[in-house]
Amino acid sequence: GDQVEQSPSALSLHEGTDSALRCNFTTTMRSVQWFRQNSRGSLISLFYLASGTKENGRLKSAFDSKERRYSTLHIRDAQLEDSGTYFCAADETGNYKYVFGAGTRLKVIA
């Protein structure tokens, strides 16, 4: 939606390289979630952040705690199985509805 700008829209990575996805918010957000959508369409939750950073294996996410206007997802040592479409979703302070970004289509190549 207009409140969430996700970039890049598409990305190709060679195996073993690192990259970062980003979501900018037009307003202050209370929390953000990152997902990967698999080939069957299911959303796999990667991170939920109300502030700070979280790390899980080769993935790390951060949510700007000061102004709460952007979040990043870092992928380290990309593997073929990381391919998919990544979405961020965020909810405004005081508003419980999540707004999704347009997604980043990631392709990891050998």
Add this chain to the structure above:
Amino acid sequence: GALVYQYPRRTICKSGTSMRMECQAVGFQATSVAWYRQSPQKTFELIALSTVNSAIKYEQNFTQEKFPISHPNLSFSSMTVLNAYLEDRGLYLCGARTGGYEQYFGPGTRLTVL
């Protein structure tokens, strides 16, 4: 753990007919349930947000007359797509949460309209 089930996973309906889909939260109390649609090659649009003890709030371009929702208890919600047409096809996701915390999503119901 917190899980959300959706049924059916896939469905096909004829143009002009209606289709009901269900969402069940297991392991937590779904005080709010949000229904989303992902049209082909697009992102997820919020259809409506249902919060226990509050009226269901529909987003612009979505109406109760077209997408009636029921949220009778803290574990179950259903939504019907009435008079489905080609533009209604897509993946319908249910997201449930307790209070203002993490939203858990079901696997979705994929609707094909013939």
